[in-house]
Amino acid sequence: MNTSLLVINSGSSSVKFAVYDAALDAGLTRIANGMIEGIGAQPRLRVWGPDGAALEDRRIRVSANPVHGPEEAFEQLFDWLGQHANGRTLGAVGHRVVHGGEAFTRPVRVTPAILAQLEGLSALAPLHQPHNLSAIRAIDVVLPGLPQVACFDTEFHTTQPWVAQAFALPRHITQAGVKRYGFHGLSYEYIASALPPHLGAAANGRVVVAHLGNGASMCALRERKSVATTMGFTALDGLMMGSRCGSLDPGVVLHLMSGLGMTVQAVEKLLYEQSGLLGVSRVSGDMRTVQASDTPDAQQAVELYVYRIAQELGSLAASLGGLDALVFTAGIGENSAMIRQRVCQDAGWLGVVLDEDANEAPASGARCISQPGSRVAVWVMPTNEELMIARHTQAVLQGQVMHNWREG
Numbered sequence: 001m002n003t004s005l006l007v008i009n010s011g012s013s014s015v016k017f018a019v020y021d022a023a024l025d026a027g028l029t030r031i032a033n034g035m036i037e038g039i040g041a042q043p044r045l046r047v048w049g050p051d052g053a054a055l056e057d058r059r060i061r062v063s064a065n066p067v068h069g070p071e072e073a074f075e076q077l078f079d080w081l082g083q084h085a086n087g088r089t090l091g092a093v094g095h096r097v098v099h100g101g102e103a104f105t106r107p108v109r110v111t112p113a114i115l116a117q118l119e120g121l122s123a124l125a126p127l128h129q130p131h132n133l134s135a136i137r138a139i140d141v142v143l144p145g146l147p148q149v150a151c152f153d154t155e156f157h158t159t160q161p162w163v164a165q166a167f168a169l170p171r172h173i174t175q176a177g178v179k180r181y182g183f184h185g186l187s188y189e190y191i192a193s194a195l196p197p198h199l200g201a202a203a204n205g206r207v208v209v210a211h212l213g214n215g216a217s218m219c220a221l222r223e224r225k226s227v228a229t230t231m232g233f234t235a236l237d238g239l240m241m242g243s244r245c246g247s248l249d250p251g252v253v254l255h256l257m258s259g260l261g262m263t264v265q266a267v268e269k270l271l272y273e274q275s276g277l278l279g280v281s282r283v284s285g286d287m288r289t290v291q292a293s294d295t296p297d298a299q300q301a302v303e304l305y306v307y308r309i310a311q312e313l314g315s316l317a318a319s320l321g322g323l324d325a326l327v328f329t330a331g332i333g334e335n336s337a338m339i340r341q342r343v344c345q346d347a348g349w350l351g352v353v354l355d356e357d358a359n360e361a362p363a364s365g366a367r368c369i370s371q372p373g374s375r376v377a378v379w380v381m382p383t384n385e386e387l388m389i390a391r392h393t394q395a396v397l398q399g400q401v402m403h404n405w406r407e408g
C-alpha cells in the first residue's frame with residue numbers, strides 16, 4: 001500500500017497544506033494542496049489538484065470555542081484526506097517550524113519533550129512559532145501516534161562562519177544564544193537544490209537568493225551553502241517587509257520605550273504588524289496593492305523597498321567577495337517584474353545587465369532574465385518549501401540524516 005505525507009505550514013488564521021504520494025520507487029509526487037482559512041472566524045477548506053483544478057471549496061463547521069478550533073479544523077482535513085486517500089495511508093505529517101534555536105540543527109520527529117523545548121523559543125518568533133506548534137499539538141489530539149516531523153527555517157544557515165552569526169555583544173550574551181540565526185531556510189535549501197540544472201558551474205559559485213514574499217530576506221550562497229543572510233536573531237531583521245520594519249537602529253527601540261513610553265507589546269505590534277510596506281505606504285502591506293497605488297506614500301514605500309534590497313545585495317556580495325548569480329523567488333520575486341527591474345538597475349555596478357523583454361515576459365517556472373553578456377546571471381525561480389519539508393519528513397521517517405539536502 002502506498003504512503004502519503006502531509007505537509008503543514010500553519011499561520012495565525014490559516015493553515016496551508018500539501019499532500020504528497022511517497023511511493024518508494026517513484027520519489028515524491030504532490031497530489032493536492034490547499035488551505036484552511038478563517039480559523040477562529042468562518043473557516044473554509046479549499047483544496048486544489050496538481051493541475052490547479054479546484055477539488056474542494058466549502059465552509060467547515062467548528063464550535064465557537066477557540067481552544068478546539070484548530071483540532072476541529074484538522075479533524076475535517078483528515079476526514080477529507082481519508083475520503084480521497086485512493087488506497088494510500090497517511091505516514092506522517094511534516095511541519096514548517098520557524099525557529100529551531102541553537103539546539104535544533106536537523107529536522108526531528110517531535111516528542112512531548114521536543115515540543116516543550118520548541119515552545120521555549122516562541123518569544124523569538126512570536127508571529128509564527130506559536131501557530132506552528134499549535135498545529136502539532138492539535139494533530140496529536142486528533143491522530144495520536146501519527147509521526148510528526150519539525151523542519152526548521154533556521155537550519156540551513158548553520159553553515160555560516162561565526163562572523164556572519166555574531167553580534168558585537170558581550171560574550172555572555174552571545175553564549176546565551178543571542179546571535180543571528182537567519183530564516184526562510186527551507187526556501188533557500190530548495191533553491192540551492194534546484195540551481196545546478198539551470199546555472200551549471202555557476203551554481204556552486206557566489207549566488208545571492210532574494211526571497212521576496214510577505215516576509216522577505218536574502219541569502220548569500222557559496223557552494224550552495226549559506227554564508228550570510230539578512231534576517232538575524234528574529235525574522236524582523238534585514239529587508240523591509242509587508243508589515244515588518246527590517247533593520248532598525250536599536251536606539252529606536254530604546255526611544256520608543258523610554259522616550260515615547262510604549263510598552264513591549266506595543267513596540268512588538270508596531271515593528272511586526274504596522275511597519276514595512278503597510279506603515280510607509282499607508283495603503284497596504286500587500287505589494288500588488290501598493291504597486292497599483294499612485295499615492296506619493298505608496299511610491300516612496302516601493303522606493304524604500306528597492307533601496308533596502310540594493311543595499312543588502314551590496315553587503316551580501318561583499319561577504320561573498322563578488323557575485324556570479326542573483327535569483328529572485330517568492331510572491332514578489334517571482335511575480336513583480338517592476339521590482340526585479342528596479343533592483344537590477346541599482347545592481348548595475350555589480351555587473352548585472354537585465355534582459356528587459358525576458359523580465360517582462362509572462363512566464364512561470366525557472367527562467368533567466370539577464371542578457372547573455374551580463375557578468376551576473378539573473379534568474380527567477382519558483383520556491384517550493386513544501387517539497388523541501390516533504391523530503392525532510394521522508395528522510396527522518398526512513399532514519400536518514402538529511403542535512404542541507406542537495407540534488408545533482
Ligand code: AMP
Nearest residue numbers: 213214215286287288330331332335336
Ligand atoms: P508570498 O508570501 O510568497 O505568498 O508573497 C506574497 C507577496 O507577493 C504579497 O505582497 C503579494 O502582493 C506579492 N505578489 C504576488 N503576486 C504579485 C504580482 N503579480 N505583482 C506584485 N506582487 C505580487
